[in-house]
Amino acid sequence: MKKVEHIGIAVKDLNNANELFAKLFNQSHYKQEEVVSEGVSTSFFKVGDTKIELLEANDQNSAIAKFIEKRGEGIHHIAFEVEDIEKEMERLKSLGFELIHSTPKDGADNKRICFLHPKSTNGILVELCQEKTL
Numbered sequence: 001m002k003k004v005e006h007i008g009i010a011v012k013d014l015n016n017a018n019e020l021f022a023k024l025f026n027q028s029h030y031k032q033e034e035v036v037s038e039g040v041s042t043s044f045f046k047v048g049d050t051k052i053e054l055l056e057a058n059d060q061n062s063a064i065a066k067f068i069e070k071r072g073e074g075i076h077h078i079a080f081e082v083e084d085i086e087k088e089m090e091r092l093k094s095l096g097f098e099l100i101h102s103t104p105k106d107g108a109d110n111k112r113i114c115f116l117h118p119k120s121t122n123g124i125l126v127e128l129c130q131e132k133t134l
Contacts, residue, residue: 001080001081001082001088001128002080002081002082002083003049003080003081004050004078004079004080004081005050005051005079005080005081005111005127005129006044006050006051006052006053006079006109006129007050007051007052007053007075007077007078007079008053008055008075008076008077008078008079008127009052009053009054009055009073009074009075009076010055010056010057010064010067010068010071010073010074010075010076011054011055011056011068011073012056012068012073013056014032014041014042014043014054014056017043017054017056018032018043018054021045021052021054022045025045025047025052027045027046029043029044029045029054030044030045030046031043031044031109032044033108033109034058035106035107035108036058037105037106038062038063038064038105038107039057039058039059039061039062039063039064039065040055040056040057040058040059040062040064040108041055041056041058042054042055042056042108042109044108044109051109053079053108053109055076064076076125077115077124077125077126077127078124078125078126078127079113079126079127079128079129080126080127080128080129081129081130081131082128082129082130083130084130085104085112085113085114085128085129085130086104088128089104089114089128092116092128096120097116097117097120097121098116098117098119098120099114099115099116099117100114100115100116100117101114101115104128104130106132107127107129110131110132111129111130111131111132112129112130112131112132113127113128113129113130114127114128115127115128116128
């Protein structure tokens with residue numbers, strides 16, 4: 001793993017959260033996009049070398065909607081940048097980590113992503129992400 005790529009925060013209202021975090025970080029978000037396959041809208045802030053991703057559910061059956069219903073707003077996941085997502089998935093699977101996806105999916109911010117189940121990571125939802133190549 002190369003670095004912490006971003007920290008994902010589940011929010012009920014993306015517009016309100018954007019205003020709040022813009023005040024907190026003293027800057028506006030630099031990108032907002034919808035990830036239809038995940039049923040979310042996202043917004044990104046850059047804080048030093050780390051990104052903060054705000055996630056709002058667009059679909060009441062999405063993972064973010066279920067997370068907020070169960071736990072409320074807050075930190076949802078920590079994402080780590082990897083060189084080769086397929087190799088890293090195989091490595092972690094061979095070490096006993098439980099993958100939520102068997103193959104990488106398209107995510108926000110031009111990334112290929114995969115999640116590790118919190119049962120195998122001491123209760124933390126871990127995301128692996130790799131920049132998509134052209």
